Amino acid sequence: MTHGKLIAILPGDGIGPEVTAEARRVLDALDLGLVFEEAPVGGAGYRASGHPLPDATLALAKRADAVLFGAVGDPEFDSLERALRPEQAILGLRKNLTTFANLRPAKMFAGLEDASTLKPEVANAIDLVIVRELNGDVYFGAKGRGTTDAGLREGHDLMRYDESEVRRIAHVGFQTAAKRRGKLCSVDKANVLETSQLWRDVVIEVAAEYPQIELTHMYVDNAAMQLVRNPGAFDTIVTGNLFGDILSDQASMCVGSIGMLPSASLDAHGKGLYEPIHGSAPDIAGQGKANPCAAILSAAMMLRHSLDASDAADRIEAAVSAALATGARTPDLGGTATTRAMGDAVLAAL
Numbered sequence: 001m002t003h004g005k006l007i008a009i010l011p012g013d014g015i016g017p018e019v020t021a022e023a024r025r026v027l028d029a030l031d032l033g034l035v036f037e038e039a040p041v042g043g044a045g046y047r048a049s050g051h052p053l054p055d056a057t058l059a060l061a062k063r064a065d066a067v068l069f070g071a072v073g074d075p076e077f078d079s080l081e082r083a084l085r086p087e088q089a090i091l092g093l094r095k096n097l098t099t100f101a102n103l104r105p106a107k108m109f110a111g112l113e114d115a116s117t118l119k120p121e122v123a124n125a126i127d128l129v130i131v132r133e134l135n136g137d138v139y140f141g142a143k144g145r146g147t148t149d150a151g152l153r154e155g156h157d158l159m160r161y162d163e164s165e166v167r168r169i170a171h172v173g174f175q176t177a178a179k180r181r182g183k184l185c186s187v188d189k190a191n192v193l194e195t196s197q198l199w200r201d202v203v204i205e206v207a208a209e210y211p212q213i214e215l216t217h218m219y220v221d222n223a224a225m226q227l228v229r230n231p232g233a234f235d236t237i238v239t240g241n242l243f244g245d246i247l248s249d250q251a252s253m254c255v256g257s258i259g260m261l262p263s264a265s266l267d268a269h270g271k272g273l274y275e276p277i278h279g280s281a282p283d284i285a286g287q288g289k290a291n292p293c294a295a296i297l298s299a300a301m302m303l304r305h306s307l308d309a310s311d312a313a314d315r316i317e318a319a320v321s322a323a324l325a326t327g328a329r330t331p332d333l334g335g336t337a338t339t340r341a342m343g344d345a346v347l348a349a350l
């Protein structure tokens with residue numbers, strides 16, 4: 001179970017340390033016998049060692065039973081060469097840990113309907129999960145800058161998947177849908193992109209192994225529109241890295257705030273990196289305004305997916321729901337609670 005399991009806590013930058021501190025408080029309160037080690041990443045990593053993903057931090061992440069990650073990103077470093085920018089920490093971790101399957105659930109918590117920008121009767125039907133491929137696509141394809149024959153600057157990023165990469169995420173999509181309501185929507189842009197046509201062809205091949213799952217296909221522009229038109233129609237979405245990044249932020253606002261959405265990034269053996277889908281939010285960093293629920297719910301996902309502690313995960317999720325039911329709201333949810341006060345409300349409900 002959990003006793004003696006090593007958790008690498010990588011707080012990162014901006015609000016990352018603020019929200020991971022609350023997640024750590026909740027894990028400590030559950031008294032699960034977890035062992036924690038912290039290490040710098042992102043801008044904090046660069047300041048500590050001249051690289052956003054220090055060797056010692058990567059070694060800890062590999063050695064740990066699970067990784068709890070905050071967020072990286074700091075405008076101070078946006079002009080660095082790309083390889084040294086803070087975001088390379090999360091990209092490097094995803095690649096080195098081979099966490100190819102990113103689960104991004106979006107579910108309306110009772111009482112948050114008024115925080116959604118959608119009509120309450122539309123928002124309260126939302127219970128979906130985006131299964132996002134996390135090791136391929138334009139993120140990790142050949143990229144670069146050049147000059148055209150006419151002397152014009154140009155940039156390029158190769159969108160690329162091979163069938164093995166599509167097949168393994170498709171299986172996660174089908175298996176996820178099988179544990180939910182049995183509906184899988186594969187989102188691509190096959191009417192334009194060859195990469196998406198391969199995606200769709202391979203997903204259809206894999207579907208033959210899951211006859212009980214209702215598979216549909218949707219172009220990503222239509223999916224973006226449907227996510228605000230009728231989000232309750234979605235159960236499980238499987239899509240590529242870039243499209244999943246964009247659609248998951250959109251889904252977060254449908255359920256009230258990006259500060260509410262956790263994520264699990266899993267390898268083939270259930271080891272994972274757990275993080276809120278949001279970033280370092282420099283616009284509110286250091287002000288006690290960050291909603292820690294996404295980080296706290298990411299800790300719950302960690303207990304469920306990597307540590308076989310579903311009862312503890314259930315306790316955390318119920319405590320977040322109960323805290324919200326008391327009216328505890330950070331500013332993103334229309335309230336005035338500080339990050340620490342929101343954490344206190346969850347602790348009180350554990």
Ligand SMILES: NC(=O)c1ccc[n+]([C@@H]2O[C@H](COP(=O)([O-])OP(=O)(O)OC[C@H]3O[C@@H](n4cnc5c(N)ncnc54)[C@H](O)[C@@H]3O)[C@@H](O)[C@H]2O)c1
Nearest residue numbers: 071072073074258259277278279280281283284290291332
């Ligand atoms: N996984 C990651 O580490 C990750 C994810 C996304 C963005 N980033 C980085 O974060 C930096 C800022 O990016 P951005 O502004 O585009 O995205 P962001 O997610 O940091 O913030 C977007 C908006 O949402 C708000 N917000 C985000 N998290 C919140 C929370 N927990 N509570 C309340 N409000 C919250 C912010 O204040 C901001 O207005 C950039 O450097 C970006 O690269 C990192």
Ligand SMILES: CC(C)[C@H](C(=O)O)[C@@H](O)C(=O)O
Nearest residue numbers: 072087090091245277278279
């Ligand atoms: C920071 C960035 C590299 C990252 C991504 O694009 O995956 C972020 O937006 C996310 O959603 O985790």
Ligand SMILES: [Mg+2]
Nearest residue numbers: 245246249277
């Ligand atoms: Mg994103």
